[in-house]
Amino acid sequence: MDNTCISPEERNEKFLGKLKTRNIDVQACFQCGRCSSGCPIGEFFDLNVMEVVRLAAYGQEDRLLQSHSIWLCAACETCATRCPNEIEIAGLMDVLRELALRRGIAPTEPRIPLFHRSFLGSIRSWGRVWEIGMIGDYKVRSGDLTGDMRLGLRMFMKGKLKLAPQAIKGKAEIKEIFSGKGKEYDR
Amino acid sequence: MKLSYYPGCSLEGTARDYDQSVRAVCTKLDIELVEIADWNCCGASSAHMTDHETGMRLPIRNLLLAAKAGHDLLVPCAACFQRLKAADKALRADSRFWDIESYTPKFTILHVSSFLARPEMLAAIAAKVMKKLGGLPIACYYGCLSLRNPRITDARNWERPETLEGIISAVGAKPVAWSHRTECCSGSLTMARPDIAEKLVGDIVRAAARAGAQAMVTDCPMCQANVESRQATGDGAQEMPVFFATELIEAAMKGTYPVKQQKLHLVSSPVLTELFRDRTMTKEDSA
Numbered sequence: 001m002d003n004t005c006i007s008p009e010e011r012n013e014k015f016l017g018k019l020k021t022r023n024i025d026v027q028a029c030f031q032c033g034r035c036s037s038g039c040p041i042g043e044f045f046d047l048n049v050m051e052v053v054r055l056a057a058y059g060q061e062d063r064l065l066q067s068h069s070i071w072l073c074a075a076c077e078t079c080a081t082r083c084p085n086e087i088e089i090a091g092l093m094d095v096l097r098e099l100a101l102r103r104g105i106a107p108t109e110p111r112i113p114l115f116h117r118s119f120l121g122s123i124r125s126w127g128r129v130w131e132i133g134m135i136g137d138y139k140v141r142s143g144d145l146t147g148d149m150r151l152g153l154r155m156f157m158k159g160k161l162k163l164a165p166q167a168i169k170g171k172a173e174i175k176e177i178f179s180g181k182g183k184e185y186d187r
Numbered sequence: 188m189k190l191s192y193y194p195g196c197s198l199e200g201t202a203r204d205y206d207q208s209v210r211a212v213c214t215k216l217d218i219e220l221v222e223i224a225d226w227n228c229c230g231a232s233s234a235h236m237t238d239h240e241t242g243m244r245l246p247i248r249n250l251l252l253a254a255k256a257g258h259d260l261l262v263p264c265a266a267c268f269q270r271l272k273a274a275d276k277a278l279r280a281d282s283r284f285w286d287i288e289s290y291t292p293k294f295t296i297l298h299v300s301s302f303l304a305r306p307e308m309l310a311a312i313a314a315k316v317m318k319k320l321g322g323l324p325i326a327c328y329y330g331c332l333s334l335r336n337p338r339i340t341d342a343r344n345w346e347r348p349e350t351l352e353g354i355i356s357a358v359g360a361k362p363v364a365w366s367h368r369t370e371c372c373s374g375s376l377t378m379a380r381p382d383i384a385e386k387l388v389g390d391i392v393r394a395a396a397r398a399g400a401q402a403m404v405t406d407c408p409m410c411q412a413n414v415e416s417r418q419a420t421g422d423g424a425q426e427m428p429v430f431f432a433t434e435l436i437e438a439a440m441k442g443t444y445p446v447k448q449q450k451l452h453l454v455s456s457p458v459l460t461e462l463f464r465d466r467t468m469t470k471e472d473s474a
Binding site: 044074075077112117119123129130135142147158162170173178183 | 226230285339
């Protein structure tokens with residue numbers, strides 16, 4: 001992180017309010033560093049986990065939403081598990097990713113949210129994830145057409161991939177969930 | 188005993204043999220599994236990582252179906268288990284926030300290995316073993332989501348779990364002491380950042396080999412697929428097959444491990460087929 005000064009005036013109160021409603025108490029951090037030292041992906045992060053928590057406590061939403069770290073986080077929950085103050089750090093990462101997507105901020109790791117989009121698209125269509133369809137959709141969206149070709153083929157030959165999708169009966173309920181049920185009260 | 192059963196999407200695809208072995212083991216143990224009718228995807232990591240509402244409402248639909256059935260709910264997939272637990276906690280804390288008048292079901296959500304590692308289940312498994320696994324050194328690999336975080340999963344020993352060790356000991360294998368039992372394999376990133384997955388899986392597999400393991404065992408379908416598919420091959424790298432815990436139990440109980448089953452693995456180590464070869468051959472000859 002650079003040495004830029006952060007003024008209390010830059011604090012995004014709305015963001016801090018959102019963390020509060022989700023019981024993510026970033027103010028409880030006393031910077032012990034257990035989160036950063038246990039993070040399995042930490043070496044690939046631009047902001048380390050403790051910096052993410054600290055910037056969140058300062059209300060620095062914009063800086064966080066432009067980081068690589070929020071996308072590279074694998075949601076393994078090691079940080080939240082080991083935090084002596086039980087800060088829901090993995091939950092904080094969830095909030096940051098969702099805000100970045102809702103605000104249309106270009107993700108610094110574009111392929112990762114594209115994967116999530118393809119995954120959720122499959123659930124929206126069928127109620128369950130249909131792996132071949134989901135992977136194909138991701139390949140087209142990301143342009144990564146050749147990556148893992150051999151692996152995919154081997155999985156296919158082993159009969160590990162279900163060939164045809166089957167929609168669940170409650171498709172209408174799934175559609176309702178994806179239509180934003182409950183979100184009218186959210187930001 | 189009767190349990191509700193939530194297989195989850197992986198167990199219809201890449202981990203369909205996990206589903207088959209869970210069912211086979213339960214049948215042998217006189218446990219009737221009643222699949223939740225018309226279950227939907229739990230949303231997995233992708234939903235809760237990018238869309239909180241959807242990430243909660245998808246598992247909530249399953250919980251309401253399970254609550255109607257009433258039995259305890261058996262879940263083989265670590266990701267499904269964690270998502271169902273998270274939704275269950277949120278509903279019990281404040282169901283009306285999620286537009287549900289009241290939610291007080293009595294069922295428990297069980298991840299398959301903590302269920303099978305109960306003392307009475309271990310005794311039942313050991314009693315039905317036809318062929319022990321001959322002290323095969325195995326690294327028990329838990330990964331993340333059946334354990335973390337414990338405020339969601341209610342796991343008791345999240346840094347030093349023992350359920351898989353108990354299970355493989357009951358079937359006569361030897362758990363090795365090693366370092367990476369609960370390290371993340373980055374399954375949720377494996378498609379978009381295979382480079383990261385290869386690094387993490389490489390570390391995990393090397394640690395298992397260093398401890399003298401000839402195979403790994405897990406209870407997570409994402410870990411199984413990711414660790415088998417992202418380990419380096421060639422150049423003297425030791426190949427490490429990853430078995431499902433129930434796959435080993437089924438083999439020990441039936442006394443055979445079919446070649447057909449081994450071929451479903453991406454890592455073609457014959458360690459288990461060799462162990463069972465004599466028996467398998469005599470069985471096939473007499474059939």
